[in-house]
Amino acid sequence: MAEATLYEQVGGLAFFERLVDRFYQGVEADDVLLPLYPEQGDLVGARRRLALFLVQYWGGPTTYLEERGHPRLRARHFPFSIGAVERDRWLVHMRAAIDASDAPEPARTRLHEYMTMAADAMRNRDESPGGR
Secondary structure (H helix, E strand, C coil): CCCCCHHHHHCCHHHHHHHHHHHHHHHHCCCCCHHHCCCCCCCHHHHHHHHHHHHHHCCCCCHHHHHHCCCCHHHHHCCCCCCHHHHHHHHHHHHHHHHHCCCCCCHHHHHHHHHHHHHHHCCCCCCCCCCC
């Protein structure tokens, strides 16, 4: 018998919608992150895209792929200047959303590990002396 996907372990789409809603509540009040969103006044689209991406990544329906194609996360985030400060602020809100969720262990730990890796992978600004 196959092991349940994380998507199944946490309760499916509804879990990810709640997680993303909690995350974006933090983003909406964050003066570092909010300016990075072209749709600052209405983050409904951003919420939907993130929820669908996470659903697909963790073993749920492939609606994200069907609607938007391959995630290409680095390419999609490249137009936005993301350095250590932006990564750290993103992680503050995502970690808080995960911690406030009802995700069971070890799903909670797996979510934390993935989000940390993904946030670091989105960095595209060289902050070394003389960097971009």
